[in-house]
Amino acid sequence: MLSFIIRRLISAVLVLFAISVMVFLIFFATPGVDPAARIAGRSASPAVVAAVRAAFGLNRPLPVRYLLMMDHLFIKHDLTSYVNVNTPVIPQILHAAPVTLSLVLGAAVIWIIVGVLGGVIAAANRGKFIDPLIMFVGIAAVSVPAYWLGEVVNYFTQSKFHSSVFSWVPSSGYVSPLTNPWQWALHLLFPWLTLAALFAGIYARVLRAELVNALNEDYVRTARAKGLSERRILLRHALRCSLISIVSLFGLDFGALVGGAALLTEIVMGLPGIGQLTYNSLQNLDLPVIMGCVMYAAFFVVFANAVVDVVYALLDPRVRVA
Amino acid sequence: MLSVRDLKVSFATRQGELRAVDGLSFDVGAKEVLGIVGESGSGKSVAMYSMLGLVRDANVSISGSVKFEGREILGLSDREMQRVRGGEVGMIFQDPMTALTPVYTVGWQIVEQIRAHTEMTKVQATARSIELLGEVGIPNPRSRVNQFPHEFSGGMRQRVVIAMALSCNPKLLIADEPTTALDVTTQAQILDLMERLQQSYGSSIVIITHDIGVIAEMADRVVVMYAGRPAEIGKEIDVVRYPRHPYTWGLLGAVPRVDSKNSRLVTIPGTPVSPLDVPDGCPFAPRCEYRMTICDQRPPLHGSDDHLDACWLSDEQRLQIRPTPEGPEARP
């Protein structure tokens, strides 16, 4: 098991390296673009551009340039924004990351609980009224666009009923859990629910399908022949084996959301997270920030996948040897 | 021990009623091995599964009577049935590769069954499962008990399934094609094991298979099934040596033999009848070369001396078609 984890981490590092090379090549080896002018910032004087070119070694061979760039990104942390000259990139990302992480983590807990419960209840009541009901609610929640749902939630909690039922809901924004955990949760409650609603339905549907498949497996028949209760068969045998596919789905979703895919929710809910940062930098073609965000997103996707594979191996002994 | 009377299992499908089992009756005595043989779709497995409430299809309807040790078990509640399954009746399945839950160790799975039916503690149950694994011939049971199913070969997995089936000392063991997925040498090991365990545990066994050779090897009595109905029932030696039903004749003649070269195999023309449109009369009639007009009516299961068959042919006709090797007097 330990060797599996180590192997998985080594391969994750290799993937990250490959991504960094690719990102570097896309941004700095694209013909016809002068990266020095991009990095130096808007309306920089030729002298500044020349200084940047020297500092980043942009006239030196590609591998050296790559190493210098990584040095600026990860070690010196002195890459600055193109739009807001003299604003370093890394602290910006480090500032936005906790917001996104808080949003996605909280939502993930909610959608996993709701999705698993929904899937299990639906699978256990196949053919009864409640099964198609859960499936319908699930597909409806999935189909709703995030910005619309967010706006509706905002409308009800922030304006229409803000003076009555939802008077306890704070105005949108983010409070660090280190300063005030209670306010942190309170500020994020509705963003969590909004984001979770978009995923809980898919998870319930996927899990139900997996469970129904599992319940037709030979090992479930064996479990029945052993005289186990239906409840035990469903939870200990069918669910346990079905969780494997939920975990891989979760890894992909989680990685992508933390990497910036929660953009719509962040914007609607007024949360200054990674999604918003990426969005703004793309708007301004702010090359250094874009590159930082891409690297950060790649890191989370790769990291989440590595964690998923390890959890996978914990859940399924057959994977451990492979 | 087990007494089945007029068991009928049918499924409501879009294409109409699917009669999987249509009037099956047989008895299994104490310590007896009963073989049920038939081709795919003959309803042999469905009959067993429906008896034990393992057919969980909303469209199924089951009727008839199944008495286990004098107690009617058809229509028992789920909870009561759970006590029967795995406790008094153990089951062995066809494909050992998929019959075990892949994510738990084999020990865990045996312990689970023991604890579902007895008051044993975890420690006691684990000790018992190690003992069982040893009994079914798994080397180093003490370390193997903590391994996962995928770490066992097919034959070894089937031994695990057998150990599990025996874990609560069942009075009846139902084996559904227990060796079909295995190679000949492994099949021999498993059949040998089942024979030895049957001696020591004294359970009755119902063995379901399409391989009449396995039946000949294992069974005391045989039920030959065709299209959900019994075609012939009798002692193994009677059915194999003095088969009475034309379907049994065909079945026996179609098996390529290892012990002698047969120049040409006997074939039954056509294909097995679909359970969706079983004829009202004799189900075998459309493929039978001795078909008569009376075959439009359903033949009753009749005969004597514990050897029954469902065919309209008279004894004289049968003798003419297929003279028994020793002549009619030699028949037991």
Place this chain on the structure above:
Amino acid sequence: MSDEVLLRATDVVKTFTSRGKKLGVRSVATAVNGVSLEVRRGETLGIVGESGCGKSTLARCLVQLLPVTSGTVEFRGVELTGLSRRQLRPHRREMQLVFQDPYASLNPRRTVGDIVADPLKINKVGTEDEIGERVRELFVTVGLDPSSLRRYPHEFSGGQRQRIGIARSLALNPLLVVADEPVSALDVSVQAQVLNLMADLQETLNLTYLFIAHDLGVVRHVSDRVGVMYLGEIVEIGDAEEIYDAPMHPYTEALLSVVPELNDTDAPRRERIIITGDVPDPSDRPTGCSFHPRCPAATELCRSDKPELIELRPGHLVACHHPRNVA
């Protein structure tokens, strides 16, 4: 049957390399380990063995569906190993395969008529009309109703599908048909129909069969000669009757003794020899004779020295240090 050798394999080896269980270690599984055999024109050579013994891999190597790792395969005196795809084509036409699973080996989205016509179209044999005529003729040959040409595979039963597979293999008038477990997915009564059909076709079309199966009864029934495989090697090969009546290799002897039989006569049953254990991992072969860990007659010699396949009786070869029934 003649003495003309149609297919000759010499020391064929096929290995598969896969990622090992340990980090960075590649494991090499030897699926076929130095097989030499001859298939004579007009005969049926049966290859029998348990799952994992390499019999299907051998068949695929012989018809060049898989490249051999080493060794040579000659077909009608021409060495096939090393030929290019284009050079192989005329020989491929003469060697056709029938597969085990009649459900998986027919494309479900094409009509059975198209499936049988495929080899003719690919090899551009005749006009559209001629091909249509030939397909109808093939359907009749294998006992199917030509009016069902436009139906799809799922509308046929397993036995009928296997007939379609056979019709497809016969489309180009091959010399050699390699049948890989052609009846193992079928019910007994249907299996008998297909076996009889194959026997009839052999007679009328003068076919040569390489018949691969795990069912010892089926192999005895169809074969003139039989090769017994264990762990990628032929341990015994010779006349079918001789092998079944007086097997010389302990593995063959044990295999034959444990087949469940219908003891419908008073003839005494063979004594059952139950060999213990499982077939070893082909990537971790035993030393000496590959059967020695399970052999009831194994000695020190078997552990250290690998027995050669030698002719102990005319046309009957055995690879064993302590053969049975020699006298």
